[in-house]
Amino acid sequence: MSAPPEVVERAAALRSELHHHNYRYYVLDDPEITDAAYDRLFRELQALEQRYPQLRTPDSPTQRVGAQPGERFAEARHRVPMLSLGNARDDGAVRDFDRRIRKDLDADVVTYVAEPKLDGLAISLLYEDGVLVRGATRGDGSIGEDVTAQVRTIGAVPLRLRGAGWPRLLEVRGEVYLPLAAFERLKQHMLASGHAPFKNPRNAAAGSLRQLDPAVTAARPLTMFCYGFGAVEGGDLGPTQSGALAALRDWGLRVSPESRVVTGADGCIDYHRSIGARRDGLDYEIDGVVFKVDDLQAQRALGFRARDPVWAIAYKYPAREEQTIVRSVEFQVGRTGAVTPVARLAPVDVAGVTVANATLHNIDEVHRKDVRAGDTVIVRRAGDVIPEVVAVVDALRPPDTEPVRLPAQCPVCGADVIRAEGEAVARCSGGLTCAAQRRSALKHFVSRRAMDIDGLGDKLIEQLVEQGMVRDPADLYALTVEDYAGLERMAQKSAQNLVQALARSRRTTLSRLIYALGIREVGEATAQALAAHFRDLKPLMTADLDTFIVDVPGIEGVGEKTATALLAWLQQHPDAGPGEQPLADWLAGLGIRGLRPPAAARIAERWPDLAALRRAQVADFLGGKRSRIEGVGPVVAAHIVSFFAQPHNRAVIDKLLDPGIGGITWPAPPAAEGVGADRPLAGKTVVITGTLSRPRDAVKAQLERLGAKVTGSVSTKTHYLLAGADAGAKRAKAASLGVKILDEEDLTALTQGAYAPDAGDV
Ligand code: IVH
Secondary structure (H helix, E strand, C coil): CCCCHHHHHHHHHHHHHHHHHHHHHHHCCCCCCCHHHHHHHHHHHHHHHHHCHHHCCCCCHHHCCCCCCCCCCCEEECCCCCCCCEEECCHHHHHHHHHHHHHHHCCCCCEEEEEEEECCEEEEEEEECCEEEEEEECCCCCEEEECHHHHCCCCCCCCECCCCCCCCEEEEEEEEECCHHHHHHHHHHHHHCCCCCCCCHHHHHHHHHCCCCHHHHHCCCCEEEEEEEEEEECCCCCCEHHHHHHHHHHCCCCCCCCCEEEEHHHHHHHHHHHHHHHHHHCCCCEEEEEEEECEHHHHHHHCEECCEECCEEEEECCCCEEEEEEEEEEEEECCCCEEEEEEEEEEEEECCEEEEEEECCCHHHHHHHCCCCCCEEEEECCCCCCCEEEEECHHHCCCCCCCCCCCCECCCCCCEEECCCCCCCEEECCCCCCHHHHHHHHHHHHCCCCCCCCCCCHHHHHHHHHCCCCCCHHHHHHCCHHHHHCCCCCCHHHHHHHHHHHHHHCECCHHHHHHHCCCCCCCHHHHHHHHHHHCCHHHHHHCCHHHHEEEECCCCCCCHHHHHHHHHHHHHCCCCCCCCCCHHHHHHCCCCCCCCHHHHHHHHHHCCCHHHHHHCCHHHHHCEEEECCCCCCHHHHHHHHHHHHCHHHHHHHHHHHCCCCCCCECCCCCCCCCCECCECCCCCEEEEECECCCCHHHHHHHHHHCCCEEECCCCCCCCEEEECECCCHHHHHHHHHCCEEECHHHHHHHHCCCCCCCCCCC
């Protein structure tokens, strides 16, 4: 099908518009439109290309990621070899370099292009008629690896050069790198997902680019600075290096904004100093600066010595990695309770900064690197990031070292250290009292959406904690106007106001109080759900994991496909029903593929009435862990349970509720009304009988949470009998009165909203 001319035109317009916005975003770092607007244009082009595949040109912005993963990289021969650079280690070496050049050129002064030497991965881009046809790594300098598909995924690499005037054939040279912030994120991500992270940004860049699957490369935010060129045919770049860089910039390639033209050795040395002073603030790793003779004819005249150009030199900065000894491994408790291993080091100078501590991230990291007290390690400091231990020098391990173990108790307050399943970070559970977390716990407690105590700013909290006047939130309520008035920047009046604000905050709501406790991962919405579910603090405090999470058995013989088909059928036939037929038989007879009679029987057993079955979800058939309360999954539940299990925390809560200290109260939740989603037994009277799998008190509490009134004997007023094993007389009486009998499984189904006992009989 050939595309109508207006479609051809539109596709071309979209391509050039997208190229433009890509350039604004990735090269200039100055987008003109929102990401969403870009996506719209992108999807429009994608749709046109899908309809008319012949419109899909290789330089189309849609074709950045598209190539299939390769088996291995093909060889790519560079037209002009990629060289390395000689090094200068001090100012004297730079002066020698400049003196030699001036002598060779017989010049009094020489100007240079100076720019940062990025620590990434050298790449050569080949453009033919302005279109990117190949990307290659440096390899041995003459032959590299063909990484075209990978390079195409880098937003800063133009698939087509902008403007005009480019040579027919052009090899562009530059450095692909991963910005430090992206490197940190990638590292955290890899750590969290149990992968060994890259050791440094250079490895991360190389590892991301040299991926046989370009989709992996595309997912890493690589970028590139271009600093030179190789072969140039059918055109030229002008007479100077600086002019050539300006031309590359005009053609849409990304060139370092730090590049400058400097004069003589002094200019080079000043440049080295000024970039060096800013090295820690740059968003990329550099290992030096490079000086190149600006005059291209002079470059040609000077030529090469072995593998290095005579006309260029790198002036290095001190290494970012040094070797030192681990004196001990200690655990620090952060403001949020994170328990982090830290290596205490024999102090060592790393690129101008003395390093005596290095983070080890988390206990898994410590074990993965197997860092032990006494070890010799390589430490690394990048930019403003906290120094870290990169690796242990195995050969230098002394005898009798011990592996590091996560402490069971918080080194600050002694509360249990908890590590939730699947989480890399271990935490102190002494939230309300742990000195390390005290400030942040208090700030949170008084914040507007928590207890809303006006007049207790951060500065005041700092003072209260520092002077030992407040150890936990309850202490705030015990202080008097005189106590507060004695603090810095407090007067009688402001102290009075504060005490009044504290008094006002005593009357609050249950959800605010729960939120104010600062339980990990319990935000406002979760606090509200907990308050609605438990309706009081005590049942929440004594709840166990099973209260939050239920392990729902799946329906044997029903997989995802069958369940989906069944539910879809029911949805399409809202009025169908079994009539006089048993539900199981009716279900088995529906002709649902894969639904055999035994499975139909099990479904009818789980959902004895059709209305409940209609409300079921596919997941209910498959089984697994379900949360009973919105927003409370296994991890949050574990945080809640361990928080209330800490005697410290319970003691603070007791103080908060003690009428003589905190005196915090909240209005009783309104009496249950109607049948709500989480109160399916509201207004119902239930009697319990027989032997249950759990203590009867727990079952009673659960029924009450569901809205039921639990009484002792069966009468005409009884709505349901919950019957365990060996139920006797009460069961018989209930049966004779026509009282509906539930078993424990019904109760479970009920808490999940999967079973409504009275859907059919009210
Ligand atoms: S010029 C003939 N300029 O450093 C000129 N190289 O040791 C050779 N590098 O692998 C390179 N930033 O990838 C030059 N601004 C820059 C550079 C730079 C980083 C890398 C380059 C090469 C190595 C040379």
